[in-house]
Amino acid sequence: MKVIACYNIKGGVGKTATAVNLSCLAAREGHPTLVWDLDPQGAASFYFRVKPKVKGGSGSLFRRKRELDDVIKATDYDHLDLIPADFSYRNLDLTLEQFSKSTKRLRKLIKPLRSDYDYLFLDCAPGISLVSENVLLAADILLVPTIPTTLSLRTLYQLLQFCEDRGYTHLEILPFFSMVDRRKNLHRLMIDDPPKAGRGFLSSTIPYASEVELMGTKRTALESYAHSSRAAEAYRALWEELKPHLAPSQV
Amino acid sequence: MATLLTYPLPKQDSLPRWRQTLLDRLPLHADAADRYRLHFYDSFDWRLFMAGKLLEWREHNGVSELCLHDSGNDVTALTTRLDRPPPRFAADLPAGRLQRQLDKLLGVRALLPLTCVDVRSQCFRLIDEEGKTRVRLFLEQLRLAGSGGHGRILAKRLRLAPLHGYGNDAKRLTQHIEQNLALLPQAQNLLAEALSGTSKTPGDYSSGIDIPLQPEQRADAAMRRILLVLLQTMETNEAGIIDDLDTEFLHDFRVAVRRSRAALGQMKKVFPVRTLQRFRDEFAWLGSMTGPSRDLDVYLLEFSALQALLPADLRGDLEPLRDHLARHRQQEHAVLCRELQGARYRKLKQQWRRYLTSKLPQRPAAADARKPIADVAHHRTWRMYRRVLKEGNAITPESPAEEVHELRKSCKKLRYLMEFFKRLYPAREISALIKILKKLQDNLGEFQDLQVQSQAMKQFSVEMDREGRLSPQTALAMETLSDTLQDHMQRVRSEFANRFEAFGKKANRQRFERLFHPDAGAENRP
Ligand SMILES: Nc1ncnc2c1ncn2[C@@H]1O[C@H](COP(=O)(O)OP(=O)(O)O)[C@@H](O)[C@H]1O
Ligand SMILES: [Mg+2]
Numbered sequence: 082m083k084v085i086a087c088y089n090i091k092g093g094v095g096k097t098a099t100a101v102n103l104s105c106l107a108a109r110e111g112h113p114t115l116v117w118d119l120d121p122q123g124a125a126s127f128y129f130r131v132k133p134k135v136k137g138g139s140g141s142l143f144r145r146k147r148e149l150d151d152v153i154k155a156t157d158y159d160h161l162d163l164i165p166a167d168f169s170y171r172n173l174d175l176t177l178e179q180f181s182k183s184t185k186r187l188r189k190l191i192k193p194l195r196s197d198y199d200y201l202f203l204d205c206a207p208g209i210s211l212v213s214e215n216v217l218l219a220a221d222i223l224l225v226p227t228i229p230t231t232l233s234l235r236t237l238y239q240l241l242q243f244c245e246d247r248g249y250t251h252l253e254i255l256p257f258f259s260m261v262d263r264r265k266n267l268h269r270l271m272i273d274d275p276p277k278a279g280r281g282f283l284s285s286t287i288p289y290a291s292e293v294e295l296m297g298t299k300r301t302a303l304e305s306y307a308h309s310s311r312a313a314e315a316y317r318a319l320w321e322e323l324k325p326h327l328a329p330s331q332v
Numbered sequence: 333m334a335t336l337l338t339y340p341l342p343k344q345d346s347l348p349r350w351r352q353t354l355l356d357r358l359p360l361h362a363d364a365a366d367r368y369r370l371h372f373y374d375s376f377d378w379r380l381f382m383a384g385k386l387l388e389w390r391e392h393n394g395v396s397e398l399c400l401h402d403s404g405n406d407v408t409a410l411t412t413r414l415d416r417p418p419p420r421f422a423a424d425l426p427a428g429r430l431q432r433q434l435d436k437l438l439g440v441r442a443l444l445p446l447t448c449v450d451v452r453s454q455c456f457r458l459i460d461e462e463g464k465t466r467v468r469l470f471l472e473q474l475r476l477a478g479s480g481g482h483g484r485i486l487a488k489r490l491r492l493a494p495l496h497g498y499g500n501d502a503k504r505l506t507q508h509i510e511q512n513l514a515l516l517p518q519a520q521n522l523l524a525e526a527l528s529g530t531s532k533t534p535g536d537y538s539s540g541i542d543i544p545l546q547p548e549q550r551a552d553a554a555m556r557r558i559l560l561v562l563l564q565t566m567e568t569n570e571a572g573i574i575d576d577l578d579t580e581f582l583h584d585f586r587v588a589v590r591r592s593r594a595a596l597g598q599m600k601k602v603f604p605v606r607t608l609q610r611f612r613d614e615f616a617w618l619g620s621m622t623g624p625s626r627d628l629d630v631y632l633l634e635f636s637a638l639q640a641l642l643p644a645d646l647r648g649d650l651e652p653l654r655d656h657l658a659r660h661r662q663q664e665h666a667v668l669c670r671e672l673q674g675a676r677y678r679k680l681k682q683q684w685r686r687y688l689t690s691k692l693p694q695r696p697a698a699a700d701a702r703k704p705i706a707d708v709a710h711h712r713t714w715r716m717y718r719r720v721l722k723e724g725n726a727i728t729p730e731s732p733a734e735e736v737h738e739l740r741k742s743c744k745k746l747r748y749l750m751e752f753f754k755r756l757y758p759a760r761e762i763s764a765l766i767k768i769l770k771k772l773q774d775n776l777g778e779f780q781d782l783q784v785q786s787q788a789m790k791q792f793s794v795e796m797d798r799e800g801r802l803s804p805q806t807a808l809a810m811e812t813l814s815d816t817l818q819d820h821m822q823r824v825r826s827e828f829a830n831r832f833e834a835f836g837k838k839a840n841r842q843r844f845e846r847l848f849h850p851d852a853g854a855e856n857r858p
């Protein structure tokens with residue numbers, strides 16, 4: 082199982098849109114795939130029409146009072162399951178602090194899933210917290226949707242610096258440009274001459290597109306209602322570009 | 333990953349009426365009608381069926397998938413998207429769990445298409461207030477594909493697909509179906525149903541030999557029976573060899589030939605001398621005629637393993653050998669096909685079958701022909717076992733390789749005898765003894781293979797040189813490989829003493845004696 086975290090210190094950059102659309106593409110290929118909606122706001126759960134509720138809350142889950150298997154919900158897509166968000170995730174930092182190896186709790190928790198799924202997508206809340214450290218230690222790949230602006234880049238550098246300081250070398254950090262609006266000068270400049278960041282940006286970019294916004298009313302992935310749109314195509318290209326990073330021997 | 337519940341419907345029922353009933357009685361939404369085609373696959377020797385698995389390629393004009401189920405309980409184990417029919421070999425499937433599992437189950441065997449079923453399917457959903465599907469129910473008609481869409485109807489059914497995390501909804505719908513519609517769930521054996529009326533039956537071929545014999549049966553009758561089964565095995569494998577489906581067809585064919593030769597060689601007093609002579613010569617020809625193709629198959633199958641024996645920087649230099657082998661295999665295969673379709677082989681089969689099915693002689697000239705098969709089996713097996721012990725005991729670390737090869741041949745004969753007559757002995761005990769023998773055979777076989785391979789490298793390099801296709805780098809790689817194989821051979825040879833000691837240890841000798849010694853109590857024999 083490969084663990085792919087959609088993460089950025091900033092909010093509203095397309096993390097959830099990425100997790101939802103890529104996980105659908107993975108499942109369409111027949112890969113058993115799981116999305117964990119770790120954001121108490123529950124956007125991914127909303128898109129999948131699953132109630133943002135975990136019986137017993139995050140506490141019972143992280144204390145292993147409740148098996149993960151009990152809270153997994155099948156989505157309307159074949160091979161795609163979801164662990165929904167729960168409002169109690171807003172206190173997840175406090176829950177995690179109680180454990181001795183508090184940064185490795187998530188990693189430990191998902192171990193039993195390895196035999197059931199090929200891919201686990203973590204849809205993360207913004208910010209740097211104990212939860213995000215858990216994510217950084219549990220993930221194999223960090224997908225970082227980044228809006229092509231100077232400020233967004235700054236937070237990306239902060240993230241890279243943070244991972245370097247902590248010595249998270251296992252992590253493959255893959256930033257890509259998201260919500261790209263080519264009518265904007267700055268966006269164009271940055272895309273055409275991408276700055277050096279870590280191993281560099283993925284070459285796929287996700288355009289700013291009204292179809293993506295529509296996900297909120299359609300409550301489903303782009304593939305289902307706008308298969309031929311540019312945005313859907315961009316997510317497909319991004320998925321293809323990711324595949325070589327998901328080495329089969331370790332899937 | 334979900335468990336399916338299948339409710340068979342009477343075949344004469346009208347599906348539109350069922351559709352209406354479902355919508356009237358249950359709070360369901362109907363999707364548009366859909367169709368897909370199921371293609372079933374297995375290897376020639378039913379490896380998936382034997383492992384309790386069912387492989388189907390679900391061809392759909394949207395998303396086509398290859399699914400491996402646990403047969404019987406309708407549980408989907410593994411799936412991968414696949415837009416073309418599956419490749420012949422599991423190794424060529426998209427990488428992933430299903431690919432690995434199939435590769436393990438199938439080994440070198442090819443996937444062969446068995447039959448196709450056309451499915452007309454309509455999905456009904458139980459949807460909650462968020463618009464989320466909680467249970468799916470499929471109303472389906474399954475028809476044998478072909479015949480211009482007028483193939484036999486195999487089944488009509490309702491199939492309930494619960495979704496993970498919505499078990500309660502599925503349970504409620506199940507209760508509705510069972511109480512209000514008076515239906516009962518029942519696992520279906522779709523493949524068997526689809527294959528009925530064809531010449532195929534799941535599990536109808538195995539490369540193993542398992543022939544029911546009566547202990548008091550005349551020895552000649554029993555041996556004819558065994559040899560007839562072996563002849564059938566040869567014939568069954570012919571098409572797969574000629575069509576070049578996978579390498580096991582030729583392998584099984586050759587094993588049947590070798591077993592036939594061993595039977596003739598070991599049963600000298602059961603068959604008339606002239607018959608023996610004639611057919612032994614013909615089977616020897618068949619063995620040597622099929623040899624070169626098989627050897628090349630083996631080199632190609634093991635090529636990567638051989639390559640891996642070399643230091644990494646030499647591995648690439650071995651590639652021209654692969655081409656050489658592949659080219660020669662092509663040629664040898666053509667020769668083999670010609671012979672298998674030729675007059676000599678046809679005549680052999682005809683005459684052999686005629687002899688094996690002819691009337692048993694009243695007063696046979698062969699001394700053992702009318703003896704009970706159990707006595708002959710017992711005697712021959714014991715003799716061969718004694719020979720193995722004697723030859724093995726005589727081998728010292730200094731003994732020449734030929735002596736080891738002689739022992740290998742004797743072991744093989746012993747093995748064949750034990751397998752022919754397995755049913756005459758207590759099943760557990762004979763299987764255990766075969767396993768003990770096999771451990772020794774593995775060592776002897778490996779020794780032989782390494783020696784042959786090491787020499788073959790030299791011979792191949794002569795051939796390649798003659799064909800002007802041998803670069804100095806490749807020559808070096810092959811020479812290195814040959815030396816490496818020699819080294820391995822020495823190691824295997826040095827393990828022989830221990831292996832033989834284990835085989836011949838007292839406890840094992842006693843077990844063989846209890847089963848085969850002439851004075852062994854008849855109570856061990858049924
Ligand atoms: N490529 C895009 N084009 C237009 N709108 C987008 C795009 N990606 C995301 N959005 C919209 O932006 C908002 C934030 O996206 P979301 O994926 O939820 O970000 P995050 O998870 O990083 O907070 C949502 O309303 C979403 O519909
Ligand atoms: Mg989000």
